[in-house]
Amino acid sequence: MVKxxxxxxxxxxxxxxxxxxxxxxxxxxxSTQSRAGISNIAPFSCFTFVSSDPxxxxxxxxxxxxxxxxxxxxxxxxxxxxxxxxxDALLQQVHQSAADYSAEISELDVLGMACAPSETxxxxxxxxxxxxxxxxxxxxxxxxxxxxxxIVGEIRxxxxxxxxxxxxxxxxxxxxxxxxxxxxxxxxxxxxxxxxPV
Numbered sequence: 575m576v577k578x579x580x581x582x583x584x585x586x587x588x589x590x591x592x593x594x595x596x597x598x599x600x601x602x603x604x605s606t607q608s609r610a611g612i613s614n615i616a617p618f619s620c621f622t623f624v625s626s627d628p629x630x631x632x633x634x635x636x637x638x639x640x641x642x643x644x645x646x647x648x649x650x651x652x653x654x655x656x657x658x659x660x661x662d663a664l665l666q667q668v669h670q671s672a673a674d675y676s677a678e679i680s681e682l683d684v685l686g687m688a689c690a691p692s693e694t695x696x697x698x699x700x701x702x703x704x705x706x707x708x709x710x711x712x713x714x715x716x717x718x719x720x721x722x723x724x725i726v727g728e729i730r731x732x733x734x735x736x737x738x739x740x741x742x743x744x745x746x747x748x749x750x751x752x753x754x755x756x757x758x759x760x761x762x763x764x765x766x767x768x769x770x771p772v
Contacts, residue, residue: 598753606648619754637721654695658703706733
C-alpha cells in the first residue's frame with residue numbers, strides 16, 4: 575500500500591486523487607442565467623441530493639483564479655438554476671461545456687442546445703436532458719482553504735421525460751445516466767444488480 579499524507583498535497587494533487595477515488599460521480603449539468611440575460615451551462619460532478627422534505631440538491635463549485643465561476647456568480651445574482659440530468663447520448667456536449675468560455679458567451683448557443691422555458695424560474699432548461707430540476711437557491715456553504723462552495727438549491731419543479739417513471743421511481747436502465755470518473759474519463763451504466771431488501 576502507498577501512503578499519502580494529505581498535508582503533503584497541494585490543491586491540484588488532492589483534487590486529482592479524490593476524483594479518481596470517488597467514482598463514479600453523477601453529473602449535474604447546471605444551466606443559469608446572468609442578470610444581463612446571458613445563459614450559461616456547465617457540468618459539476620460533486621453533486622448529490624441533501625433533503626427530500628423539501629427536496630433539495632447540492633453541488634460543489636470551486637473558484638477559478640480566486641473568483642467565482644459564471645455558474646456560481648449567476649446563482650448568487652439571481653437565486654435560480656436548473657439541474658439538467660445527463661444521459662450517455664449527451665457525453666460530447668457535456669464535456670465540451672466544461673471549457674472556459676467568457677461570461678459574455680452562452681455555452682448553450684455554442685453547443686446548439688435547444689432549450690425550453692422553465693415554469694417557475696427564468697433560467698432555461700435543456701430539452702435533450704431526460705430530467706430537469708428547477709431550483710431556487712437555499713444556501714451556500716464555504717469549505718476548505720481553496721474557496722470551494724457547496725451550493726444547495728430547493729427543487730421547485732421536476733420535469734421527467736415520458737417513459738422514465740414506474741410507480742413514482744425513475745427506471746435507471748431507461749435513464750442511461752452518464753457518470754464522471756477520474757481525469758477525462760466518463761462511465762456509462764453497466765450491469766445493474768437487483769438485491770432483495772434486508
